[in-house]
Amino acid sequence: MFDLILRHCTLPDGRTDIDIGIAGGRIAAVQPALAGEAAEQIDAAGQLVTAPFVDAHFHMDSTLSYGLPRVNQSGTLLEGIALWGELKPTLVQDAIVERALAYCDWAVARGLLAIRSHVDVCDPRLLATEALLHVRERVKPYLDLQLVAFPQDGVLRSPGALDNLKRALDMGVDVVGGIPHFERTMADGAESVRILCELASERGLRVDMHCDETDDPMSRHIESLASQSVRLGMQGRVAGSHLTSMHSMDNYYVSKLIPLIREAGVAAIANPLINITLQGRHDTYPKRRGMTRVPELMAAGVPVAFGHDCVMDPWYGLGSGDMLEVAHMGLHVAQMTAQEAMRACFAAVTDVPAAILGLEGYGLAPGCRADLVLLQARDPVEAIRLRATRLLVLRAGKVVATTPASAATLRLEGRPDRVDFRI
Numbered sequence: 498m499f500d501l502i503l504r505h506c507t508l509p510d511g512r513t514d515i516d517i518g519i520a521g522g523r524i525a526a527v528q529p530a531l532a533g534e535a536a537e538q539i540d541a542a543g544q545l546v547t548a549p550f551v552d553a554h555f556h557m558d559s560t561l562s563y564g565l566p567r568v569n570q571s572g573t574l575l576e577g578i579a580l581w582g583e584l585k586p587t588l589v590q591d592a593i594v595e596r597a598l599a600y601c602d603w604a605v606a607r608g609l610l611a612i613r614s615h616v617d618v619c620d621p622r623l624l625a626t627e628a629l630l631h632v633r634e635r636v637k638p639y640l641d642l643q644l645v646a647f648p649q650d651g652v653l654r655s656p657g658a659l660d661n662l663k664r665a666l667d668m669g670v671d672v673v674g675g676i677p678h679f680e681r682t683m684a685d686g687a688e689s690v691r692i693l694c695e696l697a698s699e700r701g702l703r704v705d706m707h708c709d710e711t712d713d714p715m716s717r718h719i720e721s722l723a724s725q726s727v728r729l730g731m732q733g734r735v736a737g738s739h740l741t742s743m744h745s746m747d748n749y750y751v752s753k754l755i756p757l758i759r760e761a762g763v764a765a766i767a768n769p770l771i772n773i774t775l776q777g778r779h780d781t782y783p784k785r786r787g788m789t790r791v792p793e794l795m796a797a798g799v800p801v802a803f804g805h806d807c808v809m810d811p812w813y814g815l816g817s818g819d820m821l822e823v824a825h826m827g828l829h830v831a832q833m834t835a836q837e838a839m840r841a842c843f844a845a846v847t848d849v850p851a852a853i854l855g856l857e858g859y860g861l862a863p864g865c866r867a868d869l870v871l872l873q874a875r876d877p878v879e880a881i882r883l884r885a886t887r888l889l890v891l892r893a894g895k896v897v898a899t900t901p902a903s904a905a906t907l908r909l910e911g912r913p914d915r916v917d918f919r920i
C-alpha cells in the first residue's frame with residue numbers, strides 16, 4: 498500500500514515507463530508496472546521525473562534587492578561589491594527575511610528544493626546571518642537551505658571579519674567561506690585560505706570559497722585551496738566557487754592544476770549567468786567568456802556544479818530561480834553540445850550539487866526522500882532546451898507546487914491549433 502504512485506515516468510538516466518511508489522514521505526519502490534494500491538495515482542505520461550534542482554551557489558541576503566539603493570552601472574563585480582557596501586548599513590532584518598522567503602517561494606515553484614547560500618558576515622551586527630538562520634528554519638519543511646559564512650570584504654582585509662565569521666559559525670552557519678582574490682595581496686589571499694581551511698577542519702565543517710573570481714591569469718588561489726585540502730585531509734568536503742581566472746590561465750599551468758584539484762577532492766562550482774555577465778568587462782574585443790574550464794574539469798573527474806549565484810541584486814538584474822536557465826547558459830558558454838555533455842549540464846544542477854552539499858536522502862532510489870519534480874519534457878536535454886514547465890513539485894511525497902502545462906494556441910488556416918515546441 499502506497500500513499501502515492503507516479504506512473505509511466507521517464508528518469509534522467511534514460512529508464513522509461515517506470516512507476517515510483519511513495520510511502521511515509523519516502524520513495525518506496527522504483528520499477529516498471531508496480532503492483533499495489535495507492536491513495537492517489539498520477540500519470541506522468543512518459544514525461545521526465547527528476548530529483549529536485551539544487552543550487553550550489555547563491556546569495557540569499559542580497560536577492561530581490563535590485564535597484565537598492567541604485568543600479569550597478571559598470572556591471573562589474575567590484576561595483577557590485579561597492580554597491581552592496583552602500584546597501585548593507587541600511588538593511589533591516591525583516592526586509593531580508595521577507596525577500597529571502599519570497600525567493601524561496603519562487604524556488605519551490607521552479608522545483609528548486611535545496612540551496613547553498615553564502616551570507617555576508619562582514620557586519621558586526623550579523624544582521625543577515627540572523628535573518629537567514631531564521632529563514633533556514635522557516636523553510637525547512639519545504640526547502641533545504643545551507644548557509645556559508647562569507648567574508649565579502651575579505652577575512653584579513655576587513656577589520657573584525659574573522660571574529661564575525663567565527664561568531665556566525667557559533668550561531669549555526671554550516672559552511673566556511675572566503676574570498677582570497679579580494680584580500681590585499683596574493684600572499685594575504687593564500688594566508689586567508691590557510692586560516693579558513695584550518696578553521697573548517699577544526700570544526701569538522703565543509704569549505705566553499707569564492708575563489709579567483711577575476712580575469713587575472715595569475716590569480717591562483719585555487720592552487721592554495723587544493724593544497725590545503727590535501728594537507729588537512731579534507732577531500733570531498735571543499736568546493737571552489739567561480740574559478741574564473743582558470744579561463745585566462747596559461748594552458749601548461751592548467752595541465753598541472755586540474756590533476757591537483759582532482760587529487761585534492763575539490764569540487765568546482767561555476768556560475769554561468771554571472772560569469773558571462775561580470776567577466777571580461779575590462780576587455781575590448783575579443784571579449785573573454787570568463788567561465789571556468791567546465792568540460793576539462795569534468796573530463797578529469799572533478800565534480801562540477803552550476804550555481805545561480807544572484808537573482809535581482811547588486812550584481813545581476815535578471816533571473817527567476819530557474820536552474821534550467823542556468824544549465825542552458827552553462828551549456829552554451831562551455832559549448833557542451835554533445836548529447837552526453839548536455840546531460841552532464843542537467844546533472845550539474847541536480848545530482849552533482851546535491852553531492853557537494855552532502856544532502857541526505859537525495860535521489861530517485863528507494864529510501865530517498867520523496868522530493869520529485871515532474872517536468873513537461875521527455876528527457877533532460879529537452880528539459881534544458883525548453884526550460885521546461887514544472888508541472889508538479891513534491892516535497893516528502895506532498896505536492897508543494899503545480900504549474901499548468903505550457904502550450905500556445907494557433908489561429909492559422911490549415912495548421913495545428915496547438916504547439917508545445919516538441920517534435
Ligand SMILES: [Zn+2]
Pocket residue numbers: 554555556615707806
Ligand atoms: Zn557568489
